[in-house]
Amino acid sequence: MHIPNVSRATKIWLLSAVCLALLLLVTTVIQPAQAAPDNQAVPPYDNEWPKETNGPGGPRADAIVFRVITQPDAQIMALLKGEIDMVGWPAPPEQIPQLKEYEKKGLIKLFYAEENSLFYLAFNFRRYPFQQCFDPNDPEGTYDRAALALRRAISYLVDRDYILNKILKGYGKITPSVVPPWTGRWYDPKVKELYEWTHKYDPDKARDLLRSAGFEDTDGTGWLNDPRTGRDLPTMYLYTPSYDPIRVQVGDLIASACQSVGIPVYNKPIDFNSLVNLVFDAHDFDLYILGWLLGREPLWLYYLFHSNQDVPGGNNAPGIHNATLDDNLTKIWEATTPDEMEEAVYNAQRIIAEQVAYIPLYYRIQVVPCSARWEGYFVEPLGGPANFWTFLQVHPRDTPTGGVFRFALLDRVRTLDYWAASSVWDWYVLGLLFESPIAIEPFNYTEIPWLANFTVEETDGGLVITFNFGRRDVMFHDGTPLTVEHYARTLDYINRTAGKLPGAEEWTYVGYLRYEFIPGNDTAIRLYFSRKSYWALRIAGGTAVLPMHYWWKDWPTCTEVRDPYSPGLTDKELTCGSGPYIFKELHPDYVVLVKNDNYWRKKLIQPSKAVPPPPPGVWNLEQPQGQPAEDPSRAIAERASSSIKELVRLMWITSLGTAVIGCGIVAAVAFFVRRRTG
Template sequence: MKRAFLLLLILIGCELWTMDYGPWTKNGLWTMDHGLWTNPAFAQSKVYLRVGSQDEPKTLNPFKASDVWSWNVMGWFYESLYIREPISKKVIPWVAEGYPQFSGKAAIVKMKREITWDDGTPLTAWDVKFTADLIMDFKIPRYISDWEFIEKVEVVDDYTLKFTLKVGCTPLFQVGTLMSIIVQKKAWEKLVQQAKESKAPLRTLLDYQVKRPVSAGPFSFSEWVKGSYLKIVARKDYWAKGKEVAGRKTGPFYDGILYKLYGTTDTAILALRKGEIDFIYWPIEPGFVAELSKEEKITVTTSPDNGFFYLAFNLRKRPYNDLSFRKAFAYMVDKEFIVQRILQGYGEPAYTIVPPGNKFWYNPDIPKLGGGLPKDERIKKAKEVLKKAGYIWDRKGSLLLPSGKPLRSFNILTPPADYDPIRAMSGVLIAEWLKEIGIPALAKPTSFGTITQKVFTQQDFDLFILGWQLGIDPDYVRVFFHSRQAVPDGQNPMNYRNKAYDKLSDSSSEECDEEKRRKIIFKCQEIIMNDLPYIPLFFRDRVEAYNNQTFSGWFKDLGGISGSIIYLQPKIKPKPSIQHPASRLQLSLIWIFIILGIAGGYYVLRKRRKKIKDKK
């Protein structure tokens, strides 16, 4: 009996020696340094930038993705021949070795030789040519506008390319074509061939689900637990690490980025205050600024945003295809009220499609339709426009179409309030204002993913409210409204078609005199604000918050502070877990003593009961 009991204890000890102690240990070893627990950024002796994300990527397919959540992650995987410096926005060589050498319509671009993909294979001119041919052959909506004026791309040698242009000069060659992403030929070649052989080549390519992207950038894909978090890890062999860009050393100087999913701003703010994340990767609402500013460990920044928020119409449907209806609609949108009451002054009303922060291309002289008018005057102006176009009202004040038929109720798709209360509330207010002139509109909160699917892919909607994050070059003025982009997954889901506008905006892509091009862009803004396929709503100041105790090197730029991420330095170096060789033995002995105590107590209790029984 005693031998059996001893054997049992030995077996228990062996089991305890090999078991994982779950939340009390790291990698099966007792963690003596409790700081690793209180600061998860340094867990397991690794330093992660912990980012609060409002949503997760909609896809990891770079040819399909159009949402910011996808590109917040994928942007770290794909390099380009040229990039823009932070702050100055000067275009500089990146994968390219020096600037293009022009000869007539041909340009020679040489590439750096030390760049590799994270599978160890070199990034070469063949990858660039493959990407270029793919974009041009499939006419991929997201990228084709940067390649429309390229005749062909040839490989001179493994690290030299020859671009032949269709036109003698285009400003978009260096700030568009040469700044496009580069994908790996090896990873995509087979899929591209299968897509070409399918009945719907472009749809097959765009619908492809990328499980594990191949990276040439500073981070590699690690894992994605949908609905919870996504992790990318720093590449130790990243070619640009230590390279100085605009006076800052390029990283990464930490082990990776952990994107933690928080569906609402409230939960992300709480996580930031508790020290669970280092940065909230989306603008915070103005209502949080006062309380966060009181936190010593949190810094709140305000930067000019390089983007705008807008309401758009489906011009395939009536009456949204009627300019008079859209103009009356625009009169009823009180942008000043939205900025003052909902944004609390952190922004300004938008009367054009170029942000004022992009000063050279911003047209300040666009007429402000309805700007500054009181409510009664707005209603008066809107009704005058409708009456002139043949609209009438019934006895109940409901608007009737020129045909005499009632206007059916329609939906304005907006993100839900827990995702973006500003856009959600804007939709509610606009619907209420429209009722003042008998227009039956309803704001319909809808998930971001569903909106993008219905709007850009299915093109089945009435109206929607979304926003754009923009590049520095204003070519989006052409792309967003060009008839060639009025295709599924294109960037003109409104189906705006204006041949004169197409011709004018195309001329901007071929004008290399900056002042002349500026005049074209100004005229494009005037046309769009007259035709109103969009009603720009507001330019929002980018209010952001980060933990100032964990990383240094944050800086403000046009569009926010996220440009700092690749340059950040950890403030506190991780302390390695103290992993004593005896740690498992100590834990096992503790458990053995506990079991011995229980067994001993049971033995004593049993003996006493036996003595009592014997006495009886």
């Protein structure tokens, strides 16, 4: 490099400045990876929602195919190959940067939303060493105190910041309570203040808590001895669902932390069905990690923690029994005002936190990749695009109707029986087949008329709710008109089979008394309630209207019911609802629903002048709709090539920077030596 018309000293200082600039460049480019922020931004979406019709019309797609793809990574690959149009599980955080590049190319769409979820760790309260003890010979509760100290210590060992920043890459949020902040007013912020083990990572406190409860390694084996038995704590297994790499990593993290203080816990990933059977049916487990998709109003607290739900198949899998907790959970249902409910919900949260029935871990900020070949995705502010409204109005990008929309499920559909369904995968399907008198508007979560109009009137100490099924164009899938009689006989069926149906007690809690038809009006029905329950409309209006001409053996006399779990009906009869899609086929690997051409909201589809009508012909269930978005093998090769190029670039910059810095140092030394000898 030649620098004219300056002194030698000036040249050396200029070269030194250049060296410093290059050094800054190198240290800027070659930085260690920074932790992801703990609050990824969720952009607002301008969803189409015609207020005058209480939502959009549809269905627009010719069919919905639910494909079972049991690994999140495999779902992403299937999307890129054009084999599905929406994944049924948020993208793994490590794949999101690459997916953003695909979105820039117009190959896919990414939708972001907070998820109405709770991921948690739970203990088996029935089994040593975590069990509750109802021993009359232990009036001081010594046994319970040791078990409680062990549960709290494990909660102190959960490094939630590591989970959020390293495993979730910032695509999630931490919650100290089982009622997360996304529920709004129902979240109790005092839980964090009162019970620090619900959120604080502190291995030293865990050790102190264990020591004070008498857990010490007295025999030098490396494992703590239990003060209740004098022996080493037993080997315990933490079950995690093998399909979800996030929870597997969280399980590894927690198991390692437990072992570091002398608690022999080992992570054991197993398939989802086996995990559910062991935890909810057989109650054969020590600890497990699972997650729930939950409603905004925490009525679900009752089903997760009330002692009467501690039965095989019930949702109180930990098996907690606490009379004060039960009382507050019942009051949630019996509340007549939001303030009454808030008090009961807060009390329940605090008892659950104090007893460590669950260790809340996180809820997700989901990033959902979808095909760019489709339009009409409806992104709920809490929940994302996988919802009823999307399935109702999604359509090919170039046509207002038609096409086969493919949605991926992580697990198979277990049952088509409305009464027996429990998993989210079951309800993705059944939610498009059956409908109820009301729907929940997805922005403010308020009740809106659906199959029926409604009014709510207060009486002395009670309520009267009137539903008017005045729409004459609502048909079941078999062509039978849906009438107020079907709704009434659905209520009778619930009453007759209440001893078998989960959730039937809800009607008792809201004070339901009876119904009556209105003389001179063949479309209306009145329901009477003994209390002004805050939830009466949700329960009465949210009950699906089923084809009771199948569920009663002697319709329309209605004196003999079919068993809710073994009714002896065909799949077509089991799935006969009034929803926008009709059941066509159930296979272990997929479920096919086809458009209901007689759906009562089809006429509400907004005409579009911007796109041509659909082409003639029939849709094909076996072929992808349009060209694949990406060849996955090519995508992997491009990613590898890009990584190699980036590595070479960084090596070149590093080498150049090192060489220049070396030259600068030599020049500086020469300059000072010259000054000293000159």
